[in-house]
């Protein structure tokens with residue numbers, strides 16, 4: 001318990017001082033019972049960013065979406081050799097290492113290069129695959145670009161936080177390097193001529209070219225050490241026993257050339273079946289799941305946010321003794337703080353930060369974070385609603401001998417809530433849209449699902465158009481419904 | 493001599509620099525009907541609101557049944573407020589409740605009367621103000637005269653010893669003034685102690701025991717209605733009467 005508290009305090013501190021300190025603090029605090037822990041648990045949780053075929057990507061298998069690719073096969077091999085079950089968790093590439101350090105996942109396999117900088121914060125296995133870099137371009141530009149040096153005055157894109165991104169910056173001159181979170185976005189940018197090339201690993205480039213007739217691949221000719229083009233599995237810093245065990249599997253993979261002989265062809269098959277039917281209708285289930293989660297998050301968050309909002313607004317209006325004054329200050333500080341920080345940061349803080357104390361699933365973290373956020377806004381609506389109730393109402397109630405509490409509860413609040421109904425409705429509609437932020441921690445709401453469909457179909461725009469329509473249908477329906485109830489309430 | 497139910501001693505009230513009540517010392521005896529009259533802005537509402545502590549006096553004291561309200565804690569003030577019903581110019585009915593619920597709320601939440609008893613009492617009070625057929629109506633559907641009668645019934649539901657009225661008919665269309673004044677007159681006949689701020693001369697003449705003329709932060713005259721209207725003492729009162737009788 002004490003250790004947890006220390007960890008939490010360390011996190012609070014490091015959030016202020018920068019993430020780099022965080023990594024060392026938490027990593028060194030962990031002691032090495034890592035292998036025993038995983039075996040006791042019976043599962044090995046692997047984090048990956050599934051938009052990087054053929055390393056890892058989403059495929060529809062028997063109508064169900066799952067994460068496949070050669071990295072998943074590597075993960076499965078490691079898990080099998082450890083005698084445990086593999087659980088694959090998807091999240092954005094940027095979040096992977098934080099998830100590892102905060103114990104959200106046991107292992108990261110995501111085409112990740114064991115760079116010296118990363119080695120400072122996590123422990124890597126031996127490399128299981130030695131790749132190289134290509135640059136994907138539009139086929140129509142094939143004569144123009146030869147390698148990395150042909151892009152003077154042009155723009156190359158690469159996945160933010162990736163080795164390619166850093167190397168593209170270092171090893172080109174006169175070339176702009178644009179970072180984006182997902183490779184599907186980069187390809188989309190390429191096809192809409194926002195950028196002229198996308199640097200990525202060779203197998204990925206081959207997969208994209210094989211699945212999209214408009215694209216071509218050229219060699220990158222980056223000057224790179226072997227470690228820059230290799231992929232290894234990452235574990236929490238200091239989990240030596242686990243790394244050693246995993247190394248046995250990795251060495252075997254290397255010796256038997258399993259990646260090239262078995263894993264890559266298998267992944268390629270998924271890519272084939274996957275791209276046969278890229279119609280959006282084919283993915284209705286994925287979109288439906290997205291709608292479901294978006295609505296769950298929104299409804300729960302408005303509900304809990306409302307309860308929190310009532311409490312906060314009452315606390316903000318408390319007048320009197322020391323206790324009430326302290327309460328008012330606290331509530332005011334909370335509201336100001338929440339309204340003054342981005343919801344995205346709050347979501348990450350709840351998922352990764354509180355995750356150090358209690359292991360919350362992504363969905364629960366998302367709902368908690370958005371409820372906490374929305375509570376602050378709803379508190380202000382309620383305060384406004386209370387202030388809009390005529391003073392005469394309070395005076396009438398007080399003149400009848402009602403205490404201030406009774407007056408608030410039976411006379412003012414019911415009227416205030418009626419007044420703020422439209423604002424609450426707006427908050428609901430805003431949250432339908434803003435709940436998309438939880439996609440960064442891997443909750444399969446609409447945006448997340450659309451990203452899956454995009455990397456699945458290699459179609460950049462269609463899924464965006466689909467969710468745009470879905471969002472509109474959701475918000476429009478919601479606003480009609482709310483209007484209807486509002487009118488009904490006014491008739492009473 | 494009967495003991496006064498309300499005693500006001502050297503009452504003063506300021507809002508910032510604006511000294512609204514300067515020095516008022518008066519008393520109300522049980523069963524008396526006092527009409528407070530005076531120019532607008534003269535502090536009549538403020539005075540009335542000081543009587544049940546909706547407004548806290550700046551200095552001086554307000555005694556109710558021998559207890560100095562200005563020194564009591566919130567709980568005791570709430571208890572004493574039950575005994576002073578108040579009727580406002582703007583009715584201040586609770587718009588989200590039916591007429592019946594408006595009347596039942598305070599007895600149930602403050603006195604913890606059970607629902608059946610509160611309902612029974614509410615119907616009796618509604619009969620008294622001739623509105624029992626509107627028990628289930630919402631306030632917005634009532635005329636001003638009806639709303640004000642409901643407000644009177646609501647105040648009576650707490651069994652007050654004193655009723656305070658702040659211009660109860662000023663917001664009403666002329667044809668509705670009568671129905672409200674009749675209810676008030678009935679109440680006076682039954683012996684209710686009343687302090688009424690009003691400009692209704694007829695009501696003052698026929699119902700009031702005393703008229704207090706209030707202007708510039710003082711009660712300038714305290715007299716019987718006959719004396720006050722036929723023979724005002726101060727120039728201030730003469731001037732006021734000549735204006736409203738025109």
Ligand SMILES: Nc1ncnc2c1ncn2[C@@H]1O[C@H](COP(=O)(O)OP(=O)(O)O)[C@@H](O)[C@H]1O
Pocket residue numbers: 507510512531532533534535536537538539
């Ligand atoms: N809550 C308040 N805050 C500041 N000034 C007030 C307040 N209530 C009344 N006043 C001022 O006190 C004076 C007397 O008002 P009021 O008691 O309503 O007079 P009357 O009822 O005789 O018309 C006015 O000048 C008014 O502006």
Ligand SMILES: [Mg+2]
Pocket residue numbers: 536537538658659
């Ligand atoms: Mg007034």
